[in-house]
Amino acid sequence: MGKITLRNVVKRFGDAEVIPPLDLDIENGEFVVFVGPSGCGKSTLLRLIAGLEDTSDGVISIDGLDATDTPPAKRGLAMVFQSYALYPHMTVRKNIAFPLKMAGLSPEAAAKKVEAAAKVLNLTAYLDRKPGQLSGGQRQRVAIGRAIVREPKAFLFDEPLSNLDAALRVNMRLEISELHQTLKTTMVYVTHDQVEAMTMADKIVVLNAGRIEQVGSPLTLYNRPANLFVAGFIGSPKMNFVTGAEAEAHGAPTIGIRPEHIDLSAQNGDWQGKVGVSEHLGSDTFLHVHVPEVGVVTVRAGGEVAARHGDTVWLTLQADRIHRFGPDGKAL
Amino acid sequence: MATKASRTAARAMVSPAVILLLGWMIVPLAMTLYFSFLRYNLLNPTQGGFAGFDNYYYFLTNPAFFQALTNTLTLVLGVLVITVFGGIGLALLLDQPIWGQGVVRVLVIAPFFVMPTVSALVWKNMFMNPVNGMFAHMAKAMGLQPYDFLAHAPLASIIVIVAWQWLPFSTLILLTALQSLDREQQEAAEMDGASVFNRFVYLTVPHLTRAVTVVILIQTIFLLSVFAEILVTTNGGPGTASTNISYLVYAQSLLNYDVGGGSAGGIIAVILANIVAFFVMRMIGKNLDA
Numbered sequence: 001m002g003k004i005t006l007r008n009v010v011k012r013f014g015d016a017e018v019i020p021p022l023d024l025d026i027e028n029g030e031f032v033v034f035v036g037p038s039g040c041g042k043s044t045l046l047r048l049i050a051g052l053e054d055t056s057d058g059v060i061s062i063d064g065l066d067a068t069d070t071p072p073a074k075r076g077l078a079m080v081f082q083s084y085a086l087y088p089h090m091t092v093r094k095n096i097a098f099p100l101k102m103a104g105l106s107p108e109a110a111a112k113k114v115e116a117a118a119k120v121l122n123l124t125a126y127l128d129r130k131p132g133q134l135s136g137g138q139r140q141r142v143a144i145g146r147a148i149v150r151e152p153k154a155f156l157f158d159e160p161l162s163n164l165d166a167a168l169r170v171n172m173r174l175e176i177s178e179l180h181q182t183l184k185t186t187m188v189y190v191t192h193d194q195v196e197a198m199t200m201a202d203k204i205v206v207l208n209a210g211r212i213e214q215v216g217s218p219l220t221l222y223n224r225p226a227n228l229f230v231a232g233f234i235g236s237p238k239m240n241f242v243t244g245a246e247a248e249a250h251g252a253p254t255i256g257i258r259p260e261h262i263d264l265s266a267q268n269g270d271w272q273g274k275v276g277v278s279e280h281l282g283s284d285t286f287l288h289v290h291v292p293e294v295g296v297v298t299v300r301a302g303g304e305v306a307a308r309h310g311d312t313v314w315l316t317l318q319a320d321r322i323h324r325f326g327p328d329g330k331a332l
Numbered sequence: 333m334a335t336k337a338s339r340t341a342a343r344a345m346v347s348p349a350v351i352l353l354l355g356w357m358i359v360p361l362a363m364t365l366y367f368s369f370l371r372y373n374l375l376n377p378t379q380g381g382f383a384g385f386d387n388y389y390y391f392l393t394n395p396a397f398f399q400a401l402t403n404t405l406t407l408v409l410g411v412l413v414i415t416v417f418g419g420i421g422l423a424l425l426l427d428q429p430i431w432g433q434g435v436v437r438v439l440v441i442a443p444f445f446v447m448p449t450v451s452a453l454v455w456k457n458m459f460m461n462p463v464n465g466m467f468a469h470m471a472k473a474m475g476l477q478p479y480d481f482l483a484h485a486p487l488a489s490i491i492v493i494v495a496w497q498w499l500p501f502s503t504l505i506l507l508t509a510l511q512s513l514d515r516e517q518q519e520a521a522e523m524d525g526a527s528v529f530n531r532f533v534y535l536t537v538p539h540l541t542r543a544v545t546v547v548i549l550i551q552t553i554f555l556l557s558v559f560a561e562i563l564v565t566t567n568g569g570p571g572t573a574s575t576n577i578s579y580l581v582y583a584q585s586l587l588n589y590d591v592g593g594g595s596a597g598g599i600i601a602v603i604l605a606n607i608v609a610f611f612v613m614r615m616i617g618k619n620l621d622a
Contacts, residue, residue, distance in 0.1 A: 052519050073525035085520035089538040098534070099524035146524070 001063050002153035002186030003028045004049060009058035011044055011210075018044055019210040021058065026154075026188060026203075031180050034190045035197040035233070036207035042190045043158055045207070049188065050079050050156050062153060073102075078147035079156040082163065084139045086131040086146075092118075093127040096145045103150075110149075117145045120182075137168045144179070154186035161196065173199060194234055198222070206230050228329040231256050237286055237298045239323070246271075246294050252324035252332055259286065259300040261321035264307075269314030273297065275307045289313060361602075367595035374589035387596035396572040396580055401604070403487055404576040407494065408555040408608075414495040415551060416544055419502030424536075426503070427510045437507075444500040452561040455493045456482060486566045486574035493561050498554075502547045509543035510536070545619040552612055556605050577601045 004026040011019040018041050026032050034042040047053040049060060051072035060068050067075050078099075086095050093114055100110035118124045121141040131139055140160060147155055157176070161169045177200050180187050191197055197204050198218045206213040206221065206229070214226040218234075225231035231239050239256045247255045263269070264287070273291035280303070287299045287307055299315060307313060324332040371383045391397060426437060443451065459466045460481040468478035481489040513536060521531045557578045562568055568575035568583060575583070581601060585594020 050523060052522070072519075072523045077523070079520065079523050081516045081520055083514070083516050085514065085516035087517060087521075087535065087538075090534075098521070098526075102521075102525040102527075102530060146520075150524070 001028055002026075003063055004154060004186065004188070005059075005061045005064075006049075007059045007061075009045075009048060009060060010056045011041075011048055011053065012056040017210070019048070022210070022212060024205065024212065024215070026186060029184050029186055031177075031187045031189065031200060031202045032205060033197040033201035033203070034188065034205045034207055035192065035194055036213075037233070038192055040207045041210035042192075042207045044210075046079075046156055046158055046188060046190045050077055051075050052079075076153040077156055078150045078152035078154075079158065080140075080143045080147050080160045082159045084131075084143040084160075084163075086139060086142055088131055091128050091130055092123060092134070092142050092145075095131065095142055096123075096149055099146060099150045113149045114145075117148045120148065120179075121145050136164050137172060140164065140172055141175075144176075148179075148183070152185065154188060157187065157189040159190055159192070161191070162193075169196075176200065195236060198234070204234075206233060208233075224331070225256075225323065226331055228254065228256070228325050231323055231325070231331075237300070240297050242294055242297075244293070250322055250324065253327045254325040254329075256323040256325065257317050257321065259298040261318045262297065262299045263316040263318065264299055264301045264305065265314045265316065267314060269316040271297070271315045273313060273315060275309060275311045275313055278305075278307055278309070287313070289315060291315065364595045364598050367591055368599050370592050370595075372590075372592040372595075374591060383592055387592045388600070391584065391593055391596045391600060394580075396575060399572045400575045400577050400580040403572075403574065404556060404578075404604075405608075406487060407491055407558060407576055408552055410488075410491040411495045411498060411555050412548055412551060414491070415498045415502040416547060418495070418499050419506045419547065420540065420544075422499070422503040423506040423510050426507055440503055441500045443497055444504075446497070448497060448560040449564050451497055452493050452564045455489075455496070456565045460489060482566050483570060486570065490558075490561055490565060490574055493565070494555065494558055497561075498551055502551070505543050505547050506540060509540050513539050541619045545616045548616060549612060552608060553605075556601075556608065577604065 004024075006022060006024040008021045008023065009019065010017065010021050022045075034045060036042050044053060048055055051067070051070060055068055058068070059066055062075055062077070087098065090098065093111075096114045096117055097110045100113060101107075105113075114127070115124070118127055121144060123138070123141055123145060126134060126138060126142075131142065134142065143160070160176075161172050164172060173196060176187075176189075180200075189196075189200060201218055203215060204218055204221055205215050208229050213233075214221060214230045216224075221230055221234045225234060225239075228241070232241070235258055237259050239258050240262075241254055241256050243254050247253060271291045271294060273289040273294075276288040276290050276296065278288070279286040283303050285301045285303055285305045285307070287301055287305070289297045289299055291297050297315060301307070326332050368387050369383055369385075371379050371381055371386075373379065422440065426433070426440065430436065446454075457464070462468050462478045462480040462483075465478075467481070471478045517535060518531060521535055526534065558576060559578045559582065562574055562576065562579045563582075566574045568579045572580075577597070578601060581594050581597035584590050584597050588594075
């Protein structure tokens with residue numbers, strides 16, 4: 001079981017209110033990702049759930065029990081830190097066994113659990129090494145192993161992949177998703193990378209300046225962003241926003257259109273523009289098109305598009321994919 | 333430092349300093365070694381010539397020698413125990429966020445800036461004096477007989493004085509080590525269910541081993557040659573109760589005017605220091621490897 005509920009949770013550092021009153025439900029077995037720009041309070045929120053920070057106000061309950069003032073160790077949650085926080089003088093085996101030892105488990109029972117966890121994480125060959133002799137990915141797995149053996153109600157991940165190189169990050173992303181499928185335990189994952197959020201989450205919580213902007217499945221956020229912030233944050237490359245006369249023509253003060261929802265043509269279309277920089281990724285080409293009266297519009301085209309700098313192109317918006325936003329930034 | 337020319341130039345530039353330092357060390361050592369084999373007594377200038385190993389024989393069979401040896405080791409060990417454990421305790425306290433942290437830290441470091449002779453005299457006259465000392469006043473206030481520390485427990489008193497001087501040093505080194513302890517590791521241990529005590533045993537202590545090693549090595553070097561504190565407080569006495577090797581060398585050469593015997597003692601002290609250094613490195617040197 002691992003249902004976490006936050007009710008009116010507030011966090012203040014001195015006079016600064018970093019998290020205004022906030023409500024959130026995390027269901028049992030869910031993979032929830034907190035995503036937002038740096039400084040949006042997502043790590044603080046995770047640390048509040050973990051119990052590493054005191055809540056200034058409000059109630060955090062785990063499995064229906066009020067855990068607001070419960071010390072971290074008693075909450076039954078396990079955390080994987082950004083720096084992995086492995087104990088440098090202990091071997092991998094001792095690192096993974098540490099929480100079991102602290103819980104007073106017999107050495108034999110602990111050894112059995114460590115072996116099992118090491119097998120799941122492909123760490124068996126490294127059990128007698130020290131963290132200093134491991135690569136980044138292996139350290140990450142040890143940190144996860146230390147969390148797994150406790151059989152927690154929920155896992156908390158604090159930007160666990162940000163110290164890895166790009167290729168390894170993709171691998172570990174898959175491994176963590178696999179792990180979630182096998183364990184079916186609640187996972188709360190903090191990241192600033194919207195790609196990680198989109199690929200891993202059952203439910204994404206988009207945070208901005210401590211406030212929850214929108215909660216929903218990845219595709220809900222992609223298809224129906226609640227406001228300009230979510231629309232701009234989710235999706236890569238970023239959604240194009242247009243204001244002024246062109247927007248009014250579509251019946252809203254601001255409209256948004258994703259680069260992949262614009263059709264490119266060499267002959268005719270809604271907007272005429274000149275190609276600026278074009279980024280060739282092989283599978284796709286991102287064109288930055290300068291459209292008079294509108295501005296720079298990013299367009300996603302096929303990999304074979306041969307548009308060059310200075311070429312004139314026509315753009316057509318897919319009418320059913322246009323997002324309309326009111327004057328307050330909320331979606332209409 | 334890549335090319336052959338730059339390496340040669342670097343060697344040429346560095347050599348004057350190296351040669352100067354080497355000479356500074358070699359010349360006194362060679363002269364001491366030379367004197368230690370001579371009959372050289374200032375009270376008896378007519379008697380001279382080569383003495384063979386006589387000086388060493390007399391120094392080693394001097395009844396005071398064995399006592400001085402044990403005193404030296406007791407002094408080193410006693411001060412190390414007090415400063416390491418006291419240093420860890422003080423560092424843990426100073427690491428806490430307290431009001432007036434800066435002032436408190438300066439106060440803690442202050443004893444290190446007091447000259448050994450001065451601090452030993454302050455201890456002797458203001459604290460341990462059986463008539464006017466603070467401790468005597470405190471004892472009298474409670475109706476107790478004042479205790480003459482330097483007469484009845486001379487070595488222990490000197491250990492306390494020297495430990496008081498060196499405590500700031502170990503505190504400072506251990507405090508900086510404590511401050512470099514990773515916060516996330518502490519939090520991870522907290523989530524893993526480790527109590528404050530367990531976090532100290534399993535995280536803080538292993539983290540401090542290297543700093544403790546540095547403290548032990550550096551202090552051992554200086555504590556083997558404690559001299560000023562003994563000279564101004566007990567003069568090595570009563571009898572030889574607080575004489576260590578370096579004080580014995582002083583007594584031999586400058587109180588008995590026996591330059592040859594003193595030199596032999598000096599060479600023995602050098603050998604002794606190397607033996608101690610060897611064992612200390614064997615015991616704790618591996619902590620310094622990364």
